[in-house]
Structures are given as structure tokens and as C-alpha cells.
Amino acid sequence: MAGGSTQPGRGVLEKALDLLNAFEGARDGLALTELSRRSGLPLTTTRRLATELVAQDVLERLPDRRYAVGRRLWQLGLLARVQGDLRDVALPFLQDMYEATRENVHLAVRDGHSALYVERLHGRASVPLVSRAGGRLPLHATGVGKVLLAHAPPDVVAEVVAHATKATPYTITEPGRLLRELAEVRRRGYARTVQEMTLGTCSVAVPVFGAEGAVVASIGVVVATTREPIRHLAPLRVAAGGISRALR
Amino acid sequence: MAGGSTQPGRGVLEKALDLLNAFEGARDGLALTELSRRSGLPLTTTRRLATELVAQDVLERLPDRRYAVGRRLWQLGLLARVQGDLRDVALPFLQDMYEATRENVHLAVRDGHSALYVERLHGRASVPLVSRAGGRLPLHATGVGKVLLAHAPPDVVAEVVAHATKATPYTITEPGRLLRELAEVRRRGYARTVQEMTLGTCSVAVPVFGAEGAVVASIGVVVATTREPIRHLAPLRVAAGGISRALR
Numbered sequence: 001m002a003g004g005s006t007q008p009g010r011g012v013l014e015k016a017l018d019l020l021n022a023f024e025g026a027r028d029g030l031a032l033t034e035l036s037r038r039s040g041l042p043l044t045t046t047r048r049l050a051t052e053l054v055a056q057d058v059l060e061r062l063p064d065r066r067y068a069v070g071r072r073l074w075q076l077g078l079l080a081r082v083q084g085d086l087r088d089v090a091l092p093f094l095q096d097m098y099e100a101t102r103e104n105v106h107l108a109v110r111d112g113h114s115a116l117y118v119e120r121l122h123g124r125a126s127v128p129l130v131s132r133a134g135g136r137l138p139l140h141a142t143g144v145g146k147v148l149l150a151h152a153p154p155d156v157v158a159e160v161v162a163h164a165t166k167a168t169p170y171t172i173t174e175p176g177r178l179l180r181e182l183a184e185v186r187r188r189g190y191a192r193t194v195q196e197m198t199l200g201t202c203s204v205a206v207p208v209f210g211a212e213g214a215v216v217a218s219i220g221v222v223v224a225t226t227r228e229p230i231r232h233l234a235p236l237r238v239a240a241g242g243i244s245r246a247l248r
Numbered sequence: 249m250a251g252g253s254t255q256p257g258r259g260v261l262e263k264a265l266d267l268l269n270a271f272e273g274a275r276d277g278l279a280l281t282e283l284s285r286r287s288g289l290p291l292t293t294t295r296r297l298a299t300e301l302v303a304q305d306v307l308e309r310l311p312d313r314r315y316a317v318g319r320r321l322w323q324l325g326l327l328a329r330v331q332g333d334l335r336d337v338a339l340p341f342l343q344d345m346y347e348a349t350r351e352n353v354h355l356a357v358r359d360g361h362s363a364l365y366v367e368r369l370h371g372r373a374s375v376p377l378v379s380r381a382g383g384r385l386p387l388h389a390t391g392v393g394k395v396l397l398a399h400a401p402p403d404v405v406a407e408v409v410a411h412a413t414k415a416t417p418y419t420i421t422e423p424g425r426l427l428r429e430l431a432e433v434r435r436r437g438y439a440r441t442v443q444e445m446t447l448g449t450c451s452v453a454v455p456v457f458g459a460e461g462a463v464v465a466s467i468g469v470v471v472a473t474t475r476e477p478i479r480h481l482a483p484l485r486v487a488a489g490g491i492s493r494a495l496r
Contacts, residue, residue: 012260013297017304017320023327049261056265060329069328071359072265077325078382079271080317081308088380095371099347111319123343132336134326 012049015041019049020058020069029066086217087118089246090208093239094121097221100235104129104222106205108144110152111136113160115145118217127201127224140164140178141171143203144218146191150182151207151215157182170195190233191218195225204229206236209244216247260297263289267297268306268317277314334465335366337494338456341487342369345469348483352377352470354453356392358400359384361408363393366465375449375472388412388426389419391451392466394439398430399455399463405430418443438481439466443473452477454484457492464495 022030022038030038036046050067053059057072090107097105098121107119114136122129131137139145139152139160149160157179164173172178185191194202205220219240221232270278270286278286284294298315301307308318338355345353346369355367362384370377379385387393387400387408397408405427412421420426433439442450453468467488469480 013264013300013304016261016264017306017324020324020327023324027327027329027333029329052261056261058265069324071328071364073321074325074328075364075382076265076268076271076317077322077328078380079268079275080319080322080325081275081277085275092370092372092374095346095369098343099350099371102347116319116323121343122340123347124340126340132326134323 015039015045016049016053016058019046019053020073023069027068029062029064029068031066035067086247090217090219090243091119093242093246094119094219097121097219097232097235097239098123101221101223101232102126103227103232104131106131106144106220106222107208107217108137108142108148108220109217110139110148110156113139113156113163115139115142115148115218117144127222129198129201129222131222137197138164138167140173141167141193141197143191143193143205143220143222146182146185146193147205147207147218147220148215150185150191167197168195168199170199172196190236191220192229198222200225202229204233204236206233206240208240208247211248217243219243263287263293264297264301264306267294267301268321271317275316277310277312277316279314283315334495338465338467338491339367341490341494342367342467345369345467345480345483345487346371349469349471349480350374351475351480352379354379354392354468354470355456355465356385356390356396356468357465358387358396358404361387361404361411363387363390363396363466365392375470377446377449377470379470385445386412386415388421389415389441389445391439391441391453391468391470394430394433394441395453395455395466395468396463398433398439415445416443416447418447420444438484439468440477446470448473450477452481452484454481454488456488456495459496465491467491 018039022035036043054061057070059067060070094105102123102125104126105121108115108117117131117135120131120133139149161175161178166173190206192204201222202225203220203222205218207215208217210216223229266287270283284291302309305318305320307315342353350371350373352374353369356363356365365379365383368379368381387397409423409426414421439453449470450473451468451470453466455463456465458464471477
């Protein structure tokens with residue numbers, strides 16, 4: 001499908017993407033040497049490609065001469081359908097949820113073996129979290145992740161359960177216990193976590209169904225452990241129902 | 249800076265970006281022929297590049313064989329600093345504004361001769377608008393745009409005023425009147441529009457100041473003309489003050 005490696009330019013696009021991927025977790029910018037090391041590209045190739053990407057506004061050069069991802073890539077990324085469809089349909093419902101709770105409200109989809117956070121709404125009163133829009137977190141350790149995992153194909157479940165690691169001392173990783181919990185998530189229609197991803201926080205999450213009735217996303221609320229997330233279950237279900245209907 | 253055109257691969261990156269830019273306003277996907285026409289690239293080049301970009305998850309192939317911008321580009325775009333810095337700092341304040349108003353809340357920056365919408369919060373009760381995150385609107389016809397234009401360099405102001413076109417019959421385009429209005433925006437510290445971009449809506453917007461005291465962004469609220477936007481001015485100023493302090 002991708003054509004042979006003899007096609008002109010094939011390597012350039014791949015290398016450019018390697019370069020851009022190097023900025024994951026480095027939004028404050030990267031020096032040329034860091035960029036070369038992270039991308040695995042030689043220094044001369046890195047310099048040439050970075051210079052070209054700066055000329056195209058895909059990267060920008062900061063005053064301290066470090067490189068950062070530029071505005072043009074952000075604009076192009078907003079043309080993606082993950083943003084365009086699901087996010088646009090869900091956002092008003094997520095806003096309602098935020099307004100009702102003032103807590104962290106998440107919309108996530110499963111992407112391979114991780115939960116991809118499509119949107120995170122939060123205010124100044126919300127508990128601080130590691131999640132961010134566009135970021136990934138383990139499927140087995142978060143509320144939305146557990147919902148997505150509970151409805152994932154058996155091979156994905158087997159793989160994730162076999163390699164589940166502890167994010168905190170409370171993360172459930174024992175295969176038998178984790179599988180029983182996933183069955184419970186399917187049965188009762190929601191997931192609940194207590195300090196499994198971030199100490200001091202707990203969460204509740206429910207599934208969002210697509211046009212064919214399959215689980216296509218999950219929405220959840222994360223609160224401080226001093227609060228009770230389960231009281232947010234009813235409004236979450238209303239919001240998930242609204243999004244599911246709108247997706248049909 | 250960009251190096252000579254003899255550099256290997258230079259053309260490929262440019263062409264790939266031309267291809268991606270073709271998806272502006274076409275988030276539901278493009279057939280190969282449309283993609284070729286919009287990007288200005290020959291059909292064979294378009295097919296080869298599109299196939300390669302699909303293999304890299306930058307584009308995706310829809311069930312109806314059309315092409316669309318894929319998830320990977322969205323994730324890469326979220327690494328951009330426009331999103332990373334300003335949006336992250338501003339979002340809690342924008343949420344507060346949304347919660348207080350349930351209306352459309354905008355965060356925009358000036359990018360050349362247009363207003364680039366960094367974020368738009370809205371709920372089901374908000375009046376429908378043409379704005380979207382990552383989209384552009386004219387500087388002279390929107391509330392946030394007028395604030396940004398009022399603080400733009402003289403050459404930008406001259407250019408925008410000279411080429412201002414009517415989005416509605418109410419858009420102020422007469423150079424003398426527009427320039428007087430911009431002076432008024434600077435003097436009183438906010439912009440106000442009535443049906444200048446979208447019939448049936450009006451807006452109020454205020455500036456956000458960066459570390460050096462320059463106007464770096466604008467936030468605004470858009471409501472139906474049956475409501476009064478000026479009552480949102482006080483909370484907008486509080487929010488803009490909060491964002492400005494946080495940016496320092």
C-alpha cells in the first residue's frame with residue numbers, strides 16, 4: 001500500500017514525522033541535539049529537515065534558538081475527523097457536564113492499546129491531572145480506559161491485561177481481578193477507579209455508543225478522593241446518551 | 249534560511265503540506281480528483297503522496313474511499329505551542345466565562361490579516377456560529393478581531409481597512425468609520441459588534457496582554473441579538489486580567 005522504498009521522497013516524509021513525534025512531551029521546545037537524539041536522525045539530516053519545516057511554519061524557532069511545533073501544524077491537526085466529528089458532537093454535552101460538576105470532564109477513544117484523550121475540560125477548581133487533549137494513558141488504570149477496555153476485542157484485552165503495570169500502588173494489575181472488574185464494568189454499565197492513575201483522585205466513566213451500537217468512546221469525570229464521583233453517574237449517563245443519539 | 253531547491257526532498261514536504269491544506273473546509277473528506285484539483289498537484293503525484301500519508305496515519309481512507317485528515321496529525325498538532333501555552337493558560341478562565349454565560353466564548357489571536365480562533369467554548373443553549381477552533385475570520389468584522397486589529401501594527405491596519413468586505417449588510421467597512429471605531433476600541437478597552445459577522449448575533453471582546461504588555465490575544469462572548477452582550481463585559485475583563493497575569 002505504501003509503495004516501495006524506491007519511490008522518491010518516501011524517506012523524507014517518514015523522517016519529518018519522526019522529527020515531529022520527537023516533540024511528544026517536549027512542548028517547551030527542543031535544542032537541535034535533543035531533536036536529533038529523540039528522532040534518531042543524524043544531526044545534519046535533523047538540521048536540514050528542521051530548517052525546511054521552519055520555513056513551512058510547521059516548526060517554529062524560539063528566541064532561545066530551540067525548536068517547537070508551530071501554529072500551522074495545530075491548524076492542520078484541527079481538520080482531523082477525530083476532532084471534527086466526535087469532538088464537535090460531544091462538546092456541548094461535555095460543557096453541560098463541566099457546568100454541573102466543575103470537575104475534570106474527559107472524552108476518550110481507544111487507540112490500539114491506550115486511551116487517547118480527545119478532550120479534557122477543567123476549571124480552576126478541578127483537581128490537577130496528568131491527562132491532556134491529544135495525550136494517551138493506559139487503558140487499565142483510568143475510568144474511561146476501563147470502559148474502553150471492557151468493550152475492546154479479546155486480543156486487545158489479553159495483551160493489555162498481560163502487560164498491565166502499576167501507575168500507583170492502587171492500580172489493579174492482577175489479571176484475574178482486572179478481568180473480573182472488566183466484566184463488572186460491562187454488566188453495570190460504568191467504570192469506577194480510586195487512585196489507580198493519580199494519587200488523591202478517583203473517577204467514574206460510562207460508554208458512548210456509535211451508529212452501529214458499538215462502544216466508540218467513553219466520557220468520565222475525575223474528582224479529588226475527598227469528593228464522591230458516583231453522584232456524577234446520572235448526569236454522565238444523560239450526556240453519554242445524548243452524544244450516542246447525536247452520533248446516529 | 250529554507251535552503252536551495254536542489255536539496256533532496258524539499259519539494260516533497262511542500263507538496264505534502266499543499267495536500268493537507270486542501271482539507272481546509274472539507275473535513276468530511278475529499279475524493280482523489282478533488283484533492284488533486286484543490287492542491288494543484290498532478291493526479292499521479294496526489295495519489296502517490298496520499299497513499300504514503302495514509303501509510304503514515306497522517307491521512308485516513310474512509311469507507312467510501314475518500315481521504316480525510318487522520319488522528320495522527322491531530323495528535324501532532326496538539327503539541328503546538330499556540331495550543332500548549334496560551335490555550336492551557338486561558339482554558340480555566342474561558343470555562344468560568346462559559347459557566348457564567350452559557351454563551352459562545354472565544355479566544356483568538358491575530359495571524360497575519362485574520363483572526364485565528366484558538367478556542368471556542370459553547371453549549372447547546374449558545375447561538376450557532378461560523379467560528380470554530382483552528383478557523384479564521386476577518387479582523388474587521390468580529391469582536392475579538394476588532395480588538396486584535398485595534399492593536400495591530402499600522403501596516404496591517406492599513407491593509408485590512410483598505411480591503412475590508414461586508415460579511416453582512418451591517419459590517420462596518422467604510423475606512424474612516426472603521427478607523428474611528430478602532431481608536432474607540434483602544435480608548436475604552438473593549439470592542440462591540442452588532443450583526444457584523446453573523447445576522448442575529450452580537451459580541452463584546454477585550455484584549456489579553458502578554459509578558460511585555462502587548463496585546464497577544466483577545467477573548468469575547470457572542471450572544472443572540474435578543475440578549476445584551478455588554479453585561480458580560482465585567483466578567484470578561486476579570487477573565488482577561490487573570491489570563492494576562494498567568495501569562496507573565
